Amino acid sequence: MKILMLPDYSRNNPYQQLLAAALQKMGVDVILCNFRVLPLLRSVWAYGRPDILHLHWTDGFIIAGSWPKTIVKTLRFLIEILVIKILRIKVIWTVHNLSNHEKLKSNYENFVVRLLIHLYDQVIVHCLSAQKAVIQTFRLSDRLISSINVIPIGHYLDCYENRVTQEEARISLGYREDAVLFLFLGIIRPYKGLLELIDAFRKVDNPQAKLLIVGNPSNDITRKELLNRCQADSRIGTRLEYVPQNEIQVYMNAADITVFPYTDILTSSSVLLAMSFGKAIVVPRIGCIPETLDAQGGLLYDPSDTGGLSNALNNILASDLGAMGRHNRIKVENFGWDKIAKMTLDVYYKSINNRK
Template sequence: MAKREPPGGPTAASAARSSADTAALADENGSELSVLMYPDSTDSNPYQRELRDGLQSHGVAVEMSGYGQYVSLLPAVREHGRPDVVHLHWLSKSFVTEQSWLTALLGVRLLVELLVLRLSGVRVVWTVHNLGEHARRSPRVELLTKRLATRLIDGIIVHCDGARGTVMELFDLSADDRPDVRAVPHGNYLDSYPNEIDRADARADLGYGPEDTVFLYFGLIRPYKNVPELVDTFRELDAPDARLLVVGNPWSDELAATVRDRVAADDRARAVLEFVPDDEIQRYMNAADAVVLPYEEVLTSGAAILAMSFGNPVVAPNRGCVGERLDPRWNVRYDPDETDGLRAALADALDADLRTMGEGNYEASTRLDWSDLSLRTRRLYSSICN
């Protein structure tokens, strides 16, 4: 049994895009489009798998290629034949390294490959999941490479309206420029993971009682995600029945040691610092009363969508698509620039009706349907191909 039951005026360019969209709509049941997604991250993230399946239901032939980092794009394209569209994800994986000179060299390779694709008539779409690589290893070279890449790309997808403006400003794009920048929300994870363990069993398995209020951090533990700071902030709460559960794979041994030391200082906190198999995610999500994502910076968060899909309210910064997607009725948003923002948000969550908020979030997640979002993606493909 699962945890919860579902309770301005047009420019010439925009007018041309409207006309192309009309043609795309007429073509939806027509000729099949072929798409190559790169790089392939389906083993570690269900996002591409859900998008692929949705696109295939709308007459798009999708193949995946380029698993791993620094994989060259053109060999992947040649391996699968000439597609109509190459759809790029997590672009930084293909060229950002520890050394600026090597990042620049791989960046030039990427730009040359994008130029070759353009000259050969292959259209390119890029989904911007993050503005830049979180480790900030070569930020200036990365930004310059991406700005130049947008001049060779036909379409950009972001996950909220606010991100559209952010991307256009960061990459110095205008409304009349290529590429076509569209907001297509991040789909839900309702069917992506098993969800058969109910709340009582999940909490019993983890040693939590009905009176406990369990805050869960779930996901990769990286420096920008502020997990040690979350533990410190939690320790300031005067709430004997509050619990903090930190679950995820640390980015480094040093970060893992820091989290362990902070957690050890408060017997209300626990840490499970390891990779979590897909069938175990439900145990942590269904035991939680709220999911806390104390990120320093964020554009899009799959963890927030995951929490919504399991019927949990989210405590998160009011930034990027996270702030735009999280309904304030069902979530606790805070200003990360305020010194006491996170602590106040946790205190507010303790006083809130978290069960009702979780039900509202679940209902909101059902509207993030992959079939609809895939259709909107297909319309972009058709538009740029026409």
């Protein structure tokens, strides 16, 4: 079986590489593709006719900055999908987000996706909550509902180096042994709630508490806003740049608590990453997160509660952070890639055997 998987976003998240590697162990030929112009057809031209075209983040195929470019992109993508279907290549879409994170032309994107989803042979979501959200958002008929398959995101155990001790990590970053370190790690975009996190952390009444924000801002405006807000509290540190994979262990192992204050999210690889490093977690109770993380592994707060995040930051300081981290490290083993690859392979066969 031959699979073309696109777009290739593995530079920022090894999710696709891990899935592809697990599928390849089962004898599936998986190729990650990333052509900018006519990405679907050029992938088929470059690598040969596949059995399945497995799409992931599709907003980049639909949305552009201006309306004329958006219309051109959409029509081109629709034509590509139709040609792929004429070639009798099956199309599977994994839903990572209901719309692009910046909510750019989101109503239009929703309309286009509602049309396109009729052309997909199978759809994969990462949890039951996501399944419900997809059904409601895109107003799926009973026939389309039957094509939705729930497959969780896998863990990141053994994906990154993990040899640095907490003492070594803190020395390299300049933190004292007695500090209680909160960490945000990831690409910095508005929907990740960093400005809200800074305001909430300033209400943490503990001089030993520190907050470290690590990641590359999506634009200069976000960077400037973040730096200006951080100046209000000397306990907050930043490293606003791309983090090489071999340095992720330093930040994760230095931290006591990871915090991901999303204002909007469907699925979160960051939560799986923190669990893989055995960290306590503060995160909102939205999307797939409650089906991944439980109360024994962190504090899940109500994002609609204006004091929810600050209360969670304060309350988790009274918890057994080591026990939370150990619980997460054990629980994350349930999200093994071999199991996820088998579930994905079942969906591939389901699409091939379906005459749609």
